[in-house]
Amino acid sequence: MREQARFWRHPAVPEVDLLKARYVTHRFTRHVHEGYAIGVILEGVEEFDYRGTLNRAAAGQVVAVNPEHEHTGQAGEPGGWAYRMLYPSIDTLSSLAAELRLPPGTPHFPSQVLTDPDLARLLTSAHAATEHGNDLAASTLIRTAFARLLRRHAIPRPAVELPASGDLAVRRAVEVLHESLIDPPSLDDLARAVQARPFPLLRAFKAATGLPPHAYLTQLRVRHARRLLEAGVRPAQVAAEVGFTDQAHLNRHFKRIVGVPPAAYQRTAGTYKTPEIGSHTL
Incomplete structure (x- = not known):
């Protein structure tokens, strides 16, 4: 099948x-x-x-x-x-x-x-x-x-607050990653930027977000890629603008998170076309 x-x-x-x-x-x-x-x-x-x-x-x-x-x-x-x-x-x-x-x-x-x-x-x-x-x-x-x-x-x-221990460092780390899609820091550099130690930051970050920083960054890149694709930006250009090494890199991570490749997503997201199941084969 x-x-x-x-x-x-x-x-x-x-x-x-x-x-x-x-x-x-x-x-x-x-x-x-x-x-x-x-x-x-x-x-x-x-x-x-x-x-x-x-x-x-x-x-x-x-x-x-x-x-x-x-x-x-x-x-x-x-x-x-x-x-x-x-x-x-x-x-x-x-x-x-x-x-x-x-x-x-x-x-x-x-x-x-x-x-x-x-x-x-x-x-x-x-x-x-x-x-x-x-x-x-x-x-x-x-x-x-x-x-x-x-x-x-x-x-x-109710809205869940981050744990008291390390919450400020995690919040700052999230801000840094949002600002660093193209050129993200290493874990050591990220920890220094938020005045924390690497492994305590890693544990606190995963506890707060559910993902380690590198996976969280990939998630951010894919979310931003979706918005650019919806705006009509070509997938190859999207890959460069969100920090993936090339279009193949974008394709791999995008499909693993969204379920369809970027080009297929762009053809239909944001527009209504009567879809036929099987119209796109992965």
Whole structure:
């Protein structure tokens, strides 16, 4: 079976990215999302490590990944898995939770694999509506699906502050990495810049962000690359502007985090084109 994927947005739900894919050998490297990752497994089994816990999601189950929580993704059986994924922003679900008059706080999903057939069917229908439905159907079904997800499976979670020990150094280190996409410092130089020792900084950084500094930097580069691709910048130029050595380097890391290559992402992200599953072979 070929690996196939399509990434797009619908104009009626601009704060929600959409992915429809089948993966067999593809593996998502450890990464985080700025928003949520909500999906329905259509076939097979997806296996993913979520903050040190191994999860398995089978056909008919729902996956719920919280923002900025590190996780992986790979096949849980030889045939791989197929799924529909929705990536709503934090503001999208927080605003909806407020409209529903749910308890205040950022929505948080304590369980990452949900067995809820009604919700799975509704999420699948909502996702399909962005392919085949009109603006009203797409926006209505997605909001209805997210409302059910929030009411049944979310709890409020206040903003989590960084640990008191080393938090200032971590905050400064994050700022340095944001400013150093092209020419990042070594761990020793980063530690000196924030007046910390390398290994204590490494431990504190990973505890606060879920990723070591080098992986966090790759995540930043890919996020910036997405914005440039959406603006129409050519992938080769994007690679240079975000600090990757060449386009192949960008392709490798981009696909491991986003699930599709940069050129495929650029063709559809930010525009609505009725996607056909299998229209892009990985």
